[in-house]
Amino acid sequence: MMAWRSETTQHGHFSGLSSGRGLCSARYAAIVAAAAIFLLIGAAASFAESPRSLVKKGNRSLEKGELDKALEYYERASVDAPESPIVALDRGLAYLKREQYASAREHFEKAALKSDDLGLEAMAWYNIGNTAFKQAERQEDSDLEKALEHYKEAVGFYQTALEKDPALSDAAFNLEIARLTIKDLLDRINKQREMMEQMQEQMKEIVDSLKSLVQRESMSADESRELDSSADRGAGWERRIDEARSGQGDIENDTGAVQEKLRGLFPADQQPPPVQQALGAIDSSLTNQAMAQGELSGKDPGAAAGAQDRAREQLEKAIESLTEEQDQQQQQQQQQEGQQQAGQQEQSQEDQEQQAEKQQPEAHEPRDETAQAIIEEEEENKKRRQETGRRGYKKVDKDW
Numbered sequence: 391m392m393a394w395r396s397e398t399t400q401h402g403h404f405s406g407l408s409s410g411r412g413l414c415s416a417r418y419a420a421i422v423a424a425a426a427i428f429l430l431i432g433a434a435a436s437f438a439e440s441p442r443s444l445v446k447k448g449n450r451s452l453e454k455g456e457l458d459k460a461l462e463y464y465e466r467a468s469v470d471a472p473e474s475p476i477v478a479l480d481r482g483l484a485y486l487k488r489e490q491y492a493s494a495r496e497h498f499e500k501a502a503l504k505s506d507d508l509g510l511e512a513m514a515w516y517n518i519g520n521t522a523f524k525q526a527e528r529q530e531d532s533d534l535e536k537a538l539e540h541y542k543e544a545v546g547f548y549q550t551a552l553e554k555d556p557a558l559s560d561a562a563f564n565l566e567i568a569r570l571t572i573k574d575l576l577d578r579i580n581k582q583r584e585m586m587e588q589m590q591e592q593m594k595e596i597v598d599s600l601k602s603l604v605q606r607e608s609m610s611a612d613e614s615r616e617l618d619s620s621a622d623r624g625a626g627w628e629r630r631i632d633e634a635r636s637g638q639g640d641i642e643n644d645t646g647a648v649q650e651k652l653r654g655l656f657p658a659d660q661q662p663p664p665v666q667q668a669l670g671a672i673d674s675s676l677t678n679q680a681m682a683q684g685e686l687s688g689k690d691p692g693a694a695a696g697a698q699d700r701a702r703e704q705l706e707k708a709i710e711s712l713t714e715e716q717d718q719q720q721q722q723q724q725q726q727e728g729q730q731q732a733g734q735q736e737q738s739q740e741d742q743e744q745q746a747e748k749q750q751p752e753a754h755e756p757r758d759e760t761a762q763a764i765i766e767e768e769e770e771n772k773k774r775r776q777e778t779g780r781r782g783y784k785k786v787d788k789d790w
Contacts, residue, residue: 452484460484463743475505479514486521497523512555519547534579544568589655597712599648604705606641611698618692635686642679668711675704
């Protein structure tokens with residue numbers, strides 16, 4: 391994945407969650423100064439330690455990676471300044487570094503809600519986007535659909551940040567990274583769906599083979615019972631016993647081949663419970679098939695028929711378990727197809743919007759999906775946004 395830009399802490403300090411350039415520290419410092427951040431309640435001397443001092447200590451601890459200590463300072467600062475967007479933003483950054491994403495988002499959202507300054511609000515939305523991005527990365531190894539959902543959220547949050555501050559270049563950069571990641575993720579989901587379809591086809595073949603074995607085992611048991619009831623046990627009977635034993639051996643060999651095919655569908659430590667149950671039932675069937683073959687060798691077709699019936703019952707249990715697994719896979723595939731279709735529609739709409747921008751009078755080179763190309767293209771987009779009108783920062787005298 392291309393370098394993704396990390397969030398910045400108050401006063402422009404970098405959090406260092408990922409590689410890449412942080413937000414312009416000078417401009418952020420200017421926003422903080424313009425917001426007149428700290429309103430002292432009463433005389434400064436009446437405070438043992440001011441919120442300003444506590445926040446500074448929290449920032450130093452955050453830079454050192456002392457997250458618990460940083461949060462303690464921010465918590466103490468919030469006692470005297472519960473509505474401060476600056477404290478909320480810094481607390482969000484500390485929680486983000488601790489990978490406590492729900493808490494991080496809660497405080498970033500509070501910062502966005504409480505801020506009267508568009509620049510600070512934009513940073514809050516930008517960091518909400520970063521939180522969603524990190525949540526998506528965490529989900530990629532376990533649930534691609536959940537990851538896709540979080541990446542889409544990140545896109546929306548970065549767009550909101552740019553609406554508040556069109557010059558916020560890091561938000562524009564991460565917006566493009568998120569969009570490219572979504573494209574890649576949709577490809578992976580599509581490949582996963584194709585693999586699932588192949589697995590379902592193989593599972594169907596295995597179930598069909600087991601059904602055939604059930605029929606063969608049932609016919610063998612009927613023949614064994616017929617042999618057991620025969621009064622004539624001469625040479626012809628002996629020959630039929632040998633043929634029944636040979637046929638039972640063929641059934642056992644074919645059952646073993648189906649079992650190996652089923653085992654090959656999943657790694658041993660990733661077998662779904664229904665597959666494990668099916669494999670256990672097939673093991674029991676093989677045991678009874680071997681017993682039936684032994685009884686036929688001992689000229690006891692009656693005992694062989696009992697073992698064959700038990701073998702058939704176990705094969706039917708295996709079919710039942712695998713049918714349950716097939717149903718679960720089909721439901722999962724239908725869900726993925728629905729989410730993938732929705733994602734492709736959203737991506738198609740974004741592609742159309744980008745294509746419309748390229749049809750403006752300004753000339754653009756063909757897009758090269760690299761980090762440098764994204765930066766250059768976003769600079770052009772930023773100029774166009776500024777020309778069409780940009781909302782300025784709303785300066786306030788006091789923040790909290």
